[in-house]
Amino acid sequence: MLYLVGLGLADESDITVKGLEVVKKAARVYLEAYTSILLVDKEKLEAYYGRPVIIADREMVESSSDEILADADKVDVAFLVVGDPFGATTHTDLVLRARELHISTQTVPNASIMSGIGATGLQLYNFGQTVSMVFFTENWKPSSWYDRVLENRNIGLHTLVLLDIKVKEPSLEMMARGKIVYESPRYMTVAQCASQMLEIEEDRKQGAYGPDSLAVGAARVGAPNQRLAAGTLKQLAETDLGQPLHSLVLLGSRVHDLERDYIREFAVDVAVFDEVWKRDYEGKQ
Amino acid sequence: MLYLVGLGLADESDITVKGLEVVKKAARVYLEAYTSILLVDKEKLEAYYGRPVIIADREMVESSSDEILADADKVDVAFLVVGDPFGATTHTDLVLRARELHISTQTVPNASIMSGIGATGLQLYNFGQTVSMVFFTENWKPSSWYDRVLENRNIGLHTLVLLDIKVKEPSLEMMARGKIVYESPRYMTVAQCASQMLEIEEDRKQGAYGPDSLAVGAARVGAPNQRLAAGTLKQLAETDLGQPLHSLVLLGSRVHDLERDYIREFAVDVAVFDEVWKRDYEGKQ
Numbered sequence: 001m002l003y004l005v006g007l008g009l010a011d012e013s014d015i016t017v018k019g020l021e022v023v024k025k026a027a028r029v030y031l032e033a034y035t036s037i038l039l040v041d042k043e044k045l046e047a048y049y050g051r052p053v054i055i056a057d058r059e060m061v062e063s064s065s066d067e068i069l070a071d072a073d074k075v076d077v078a079f080l081v082v083g084d085p086f087g088a089t090t091h092t093d094l095v096l097r098a099r100e101l102h103i104s105t106q107t108v109p110n111a112s113i114m115s116g117i118g119a120t121g122l123q124l125y126n127f128g129q130t131v132s133m134v135f136f137t138e139n140w141k142p143s144s145w146y147d148r149v150l151e152n153r154n155i156g157l158h159t160l161v162l163l164d165i166k167v168k169e170p171s172l173e174m175m176a177r178g179k180i181v182y183e184s185p186r187y188m189t190v191a192q193c194a195s196q197m198l199e200i201e202e203d204r205k206q207g208a209y210g211p212d213s214l215a216v217g218a219a220r221v222g223a224p225n226q227r228l229a230a231g232t233l234k235q236l237a238e239t240d241l242g243q244p245l246h247s248l249v250l251l252g253s254r255v256h257d258l259e260r261d262y263i264r265e266f267a268v269d270v271a272v273f274d275e276v277w278k279r280d281y282e283g284k285q
Numbered sequence: 286m287l288y289l290v291g292l293g294l295a296d297e298s299d300i301t302v303k304g305l306e307v308v309k310k311a312a313r314v315y316l317e318a319y320t321s322i323l324l325v326d327k328e329k330l331e332a333y334y335g336r337p338v339i340i341a342d343r344e345m346v347e348s349s350s351d352e353i354l355a356d357a358d359k360v361d362v363a364f365l366v367v368g369d370p371f372g373a374t375t376h377t378d379l380v381l382r383a384r385e386l387h388i389s390t391q392t393v394p395n396a397s398i399m400s401g402i403g404a405t406g407l408q409l410y411n412f413g414q415t416v417s418m419v420f421f422t423e424n425w426k427p428s429s430w431y432d433r434v435l436e437n438r439n440i441g442l443h444t445l446v447l448l449d450i451k452v453k454e455p456s457l458e459m460m461a462r463g464k465i466v467y468e469s470p471r472y473m474t475v476a477q478c479a480s481q482m483l484e485i486e487e488d489r490k491q492g493a494y495g496p497d498s499l500a501v502g503a504a505r506v507g508a509p510n511q512r513l514a515a516g517t518l519k520q521l522a523e524t525d526l527g528q529p530l531h532s533l534v535l536l537g538s539r540v541h542d543l544e545r546d547y548i549r550e551f552a553v554d555v556a557v558f559d560e561v562w563k564r565d566y567e568g569k570q
Contacts, residue, residue: 008301009394016395017305018298084396086403092547095406099550107404109294109396109507110301111369114409116394118371121380124399125415129442132410155436157414222394262377265384 002069002098003078004085006110010223011040012048019108023049026078030056030068034167035090036082036113037187037245039223053080057168061090065097072103084112113247116221117160120228121262126254127160128152133193133248134164135186143200149250150208156254156285161197163188163246187244190217190229194237194248209233212276214251216263217241231268232276239268253284287354287383288363289370291395295508296325297333304393308334312360315341315353319452320375321367321398322472322530324508338365342453346375350382357388369397398532401506402445405513406547411539412445413437418478418533419449420471428485434535435493441539441570446482448473448531472529475502475514479522479533494518497561499536501548502526516553517561524553538569 003022008014015023023029031042031053038045046053056068056079068079085091085107098105118124129152131145145161152159166186174181198211211234219227219241229239236248260277267273288307293299300308308314316327316338323330331338341353341364353364370376370392383390403409414437416430430446437444451471459466483496496519504512504526514524521533545562552558 006396011303013303013306014301014394016293016299016301018296020302021298084400084403086406087400087409089408089543092406092408092543096543096546106509107507109299109401109404111291111394111396112400112403112409114403115369115372115397115400118369118397118399119392119394121371121377123374123377124372124397125417127415128413129440130410130412151440155414155440222392224391258374258377258381261381 001076002072002103002105003076003108004091004095004105005078005080005108006084006112007038007080007082008110009083009113009116009221011038012045014111014222016108016110019110020049022076022108023051023078023080025076027075028054029078029080030054031080032056032061032082032091034058035088037165037167038082039220061094065094068094069098069101069103072098073101084110087112087114111222113162113221114160117218117247117249119221119226120216120218120249122158122216122249122259123256126158126252126256126259128155128157128252130160130162132162132164133188133196135166135188136196136199141200143204146200146204146208150206153208153252157252158255159250159252161193161248161250163193163248165245188246190219190241190246190248191237191239193246194233198233198237209250212280214273214276214281216249216251218247218249219243220245221247228266229268230263230266230273232272235268235272251281253281255281255285286361287357287388287390288361288393289376289380289390290363290365290393291369292323292365292367293395294368294398294401294506296323297330299395299507301393301395304395305334307361307393308336308363308365310361311363313339314363314365315339316365317341317346317367317376319343320373322450322452323367324505346379350379353379354383354386354388357383358386369395372397372399396507398447398506399445402503402532402534404506404511405501405503405534407443407501407534407544408541411443411537411541413440413442413537415445415447417447417449418473418481420451420473421481426485428489431485431489431493435491438493438537442537443540444535444537446478446533446535448478448533450530473531475504475526475531475533476522476524478531479518483518483522494535497565499558499561499566501534501536503532503534504528505530506532513551514553515548515551515558517557520553520557536566538566540566540570
């Protein structure tokens with residue numbers, strides 16, 4: 001049996017009791033370590049599980065999935081995923097491959113940022129489609145997400161923006177010198193996301209949002225040191241929310257008073273928040 | 286401290302290790318028992334936790350929240366919610382009330398149907414806003430969800446439909462005779478939902494969907510006896526998925542081939558599925 005086990009959002013104790021039982025019994029335990037991360041490292045997980053953990057990087061999962069699935073028709077294999085196992089497309093692929101090999105699969109769900117973002121106090125049924133933001137480079141500033149944000153905004157909905165993480169990326173500079181050396185991991189911050197959003201709006205000018213649009217930055221959702229900040233995109237572009245992981249929610253116009261009451265509590269600047277709310281959001285639902 | 290603890294989707298072992306530690310230590314343990322249910326009863330939970338559990342019905346949570354919050358500035362109170370604590374608006378209210386009373390709160394996230402629905406193989410970033418379907422009566426057939434579905438369909442997105450549950454509803458017949466007697470609990474099925482959707486489309490005629498629109502019915506997501514069924518609304522209106530809880534996803538036109546491959550596996554009738562797919566979905570992305 002292939003078990004896909006969700007680990008939740010923050011640390012080792014966010015695994016479910018059911019998930020932990022699977023991990024303790026499985027013949028092999030893999031940790032998917034490229035679409036998201038926990039706030040604790042592999043060694044801590046191994047000590048907690050009492051089991052060795054094999055790191056599965058993108059290459060292994062996408063190109064050598066048969067290695068993960070080896071003998072899974074006879075023994076139990078646990079594939080651990082930060083958040084919920086179905087949060088990333090990659091894992092649907094793995095299940096499809098298991099089906100081809102006549103290997104049974106079972107999923108142990110857990111909190112995903114897609115629902116955990118409810119911790120902001122914004123109502124999940126007011127969210128439109130989720131988008132992803134990658135790190136821009138000098139020459140590569142993909143903005144297909146902008147069209148999705150515009151669609152959401154046109155019908156008054158919030159947009160959850162998931163922020164890029166880069167782990168185990170080969171250094172292009174070192175590759176040019178014929179060596180494979182990996183860059184240090186990088187995690188996009190709310191400030192970087194807000195500032196990239198403003199850069200694209202300057203370019204597109206379709207008014208999906210502007211510097212004064214309200215948004216909520218969320219850091220380390222579900223952890224004891226979770227931090228939330230509500231403010232304009234301009235303000236959030238200058239707000240440091242500390243350690244990863246970060247996410248951002250752009251508010252839709254259909255925002256409810258109860259949602260306002262909740263997020264106002266962690267406004268970067270309550271006076272600015274109230275002013276913008278009164279001018280651009282109140283009565284616009 | 287007020288702890289809001291998510292219980293996940295299926296049974297007692299879907300609680301997280303962190304959540305279970307909170308429950309075992311808390312001075313009082315409440316179980317919110319009206320927006321969703323686990324597939325196990327209160328007695329089983331009490332045996333598992335080794336603690337008495339107080340059932341919190343809608344009236345208690347909405348009208349007597351101060352009873353739940355009593356002394357929570359001095360002792361730990363655990364408020365258990367099926368799924369994730371922020372899945373329902375009600376709990377945001379409870380946190381706001383706690384803030385007013387200067388009681389600290391902490392949340393232990395868990396799987397919600399809002400993300401657990403990824404178990405259908407449909408990609409979460411292809412979902413638009415979520416809607417709720419209530420039991421129709423002879424004279425009351427609310428259909429404001431139809432406008433939301435139409436908005437989602439216009440931009441090609443899937444719609445998750447959450448289905449009504451009725452627990453502890455007073456019998457109107459008995460009330461007329463001056464007695465308070467509660468009806469047996471009722472849980473909407475995928476078949477009932479599909480048939481109510483078709484009834485409203487007949488009335489509205491705006492083409493948000495039709496009898497041949499593809500949808501996925503999901504029952505007991507995350508449980509060992511989870512069941513999925515893909516088919517047209519007409520087919521699903523006649524498909525029995527067994528015990529609760531059920532949910533339904535109406536497919537958007539932006540559906541990806543990988544999603545098709547995944548859901549085709551549990552088509553009610555593969556020939557019909559392939560025919561409808563080829564005619565109405567293929568190449569429409």
